[in-house]
Amino acid sequence: DAGITQSPRHKVTETGTPVTLRCHQTENHRYMYWYRQDPGHGLRLIHYSYGVKDTDKGEVSDGYSVSRSKTEDFLLTLESATSSQTSVYFCAISESPDRSGGQLFFGEGSRLTVL
Amino acid sequence: QQQVKQSPQSLIVQKGGIPIINCAYENTAFDYFPWYQQFPGKGPALLIAIRPDVSEKKEGRFTISFNKSAKQFSLHIMDSQPGDSATYFCAASGGGSNYKLTFGKGTLLTVNP
Numbered sequence: 001d002a003g004i005t006q007s008p009r010h011k012v013t014e015t016g017t018p019v020t021l022r023c024h025q026t027e028n029h030r031y032m033y034w035y036r037q038d039p040g041h042g043l044r045l046i047h048y049s050y051g052v053k054d055t056d057k058g059e060v061s062d063g064y065s066v067s068r069s070k071t072e073d074f075l076l077t078l079e080s081a082t083s084s085q086t087s088v089y090f091c092a093i094s095e096s097p098d099r100s101g102g103q104l105f106f107g108e109g110s111r112l113t114v115l
Numbered sequence: 116q117q118q119v120k121q122s123p124q125s126l127i128v129q130k131g132g133i134p135i136i137n138c139a140y141e142n143t144a145f146d147y148f149p150w151y152q153q154f155p156g157k158g159p160a161l162l163i164a165i166r167p168d169v170s171e172k173k174e175g176r177f178t179i180s181f182n183k184s185a186k187q188f189s190l191h192i193m194d195s196q197p198g199d200s201a202t203y204f205c206a207a208s209g210g211g212s213n214y215k216l217t218f219g220k221g222t223l224l225t226v227n228p
Contacts, residue, residue, distance in 0.1 A: 004158075033215075040124075042218045042219055042220035043204060045215060045217075048214070058215070090158050092158075094214065103149070104159075104216060105160075108157060108158050
């Protein structure tokens with residue numbers, strides 16, 4: 001299994017509070033991603049990173065920010081959580097799409113509930 | 116705009132049956148089509164993938180069929196087993212964004228004993 005650790009694995013918070021999810025990898029892969037998974041919507045890309053300090057938006061980036069100060073860590077922040085952000089969040093990594101064919105390795109997910 | 120459409124949403128088969136999951140895409144620049152398998156409480160994991168230079172790819176009991184002209188691809192599971200019960204996602208990437216996968220909405224497969 002790819003060395004990907006997400007923390008926390010479960011979190012319950014209240015509307016309006018800030019939340020940070022952490023993804024840590026030990027594979028030294030260049031690309032890192034945050035997806036959210038919701039029933040009926042599948043997996044949707046929030047943000048991704050293609051290197052240290054290099055990030056870009058995905059299809060559902062509103063209300064989320066990310067940071068990557070080290071190769072191994074990719075943080076997802078909800079500045080002011082809303083109930084619509086209740087979801088399961090998955091971090092994924094990829095070595096190099098050209099070499100690996102685009103294979104993503106996923107973490108085990110972080111379940112966030114916003115009350 | 117949903118770039119990858121997956122059907123059915125759920126599927127129930129008996130052990131030994133051959134479930135088929137279909138996906139259709141819109142972006143003709145896509146050139147990589149993987150399928151991911153996800154068990155409850157786990158992250159998705161790559162099952163099998165295909166590129167458009169071939170029409171079929173087999174790995175064990177899993178087969179991808181690819182129809183470039185129709186912009187469709189499908190997953191077939193031969194001799195399905197209860198252990199194959201999972202959610203399956205098709206995905207696609209390419210066209211200058213080969214580092215970003217676009218996923219279908221998923222199919223929940225149940226294989227009854």
